[in-house]
Amino acid sequence: MDTAKAVYTAGRVEDYLRQIGRVVVIEGKEVAVFRTSQDEFYALENRNPHPKGGPLAEGIVSGHYLYDPLYDWKIDLRTGEVQAPDKGQAVVFPVYVNGDEIAIGI
Template sequence: MEAARQTHAAGKVQDYLKQIGRVVVIEGKELAVFRTSGDEFYALENRNPHPKGGPLAEGIVSGHYLYDPLYDWKIDLRTGEVQAPDKGQAAVYPVHIDGDTIFIGI
């Protein structure tokens, strides 16, 4: 049985630029938080699933996808799934907004 997630405040909506990743550390986990041009928020572990690793926060956001310029990978922000022909999975964390505060579940 999975333990219940706790939510943690991760700043205000206005603290996040659209289509730019921001690193947030919660409970020792380094997360990459993204705000899309449509004002949707996504949080992924800030660790590229590529065998050589690297940060995800430096990727380029377009729609619901993150483009990693280092390895030319495309990752779905909603699921963390690396798109074909590449394979891999980034850990995703639930995000919700209450008022103007962003909360992330860990």
């Protein structure tokens, strides 16, 4: 179920390199946006769910998983769930691709 209260333009498809995160700021929140090698787009709050925090945008994308840059946690880009044996939950935002425009729901 989509619970976004507002949708914000976040650039064009060609602005995002495959498997590389990019930070956009929406309503004062840093959002890490990822484009997979299959041209799927995902957005997570750019905050690691690890107790010590840290950025996610610099992580490595493989399939629909993100390997965070500080703790090597494996995070599902679709759900934000940290994979076992680690535990945690990243905040996920819906991404909308309309033609060549990218929008993110907050």
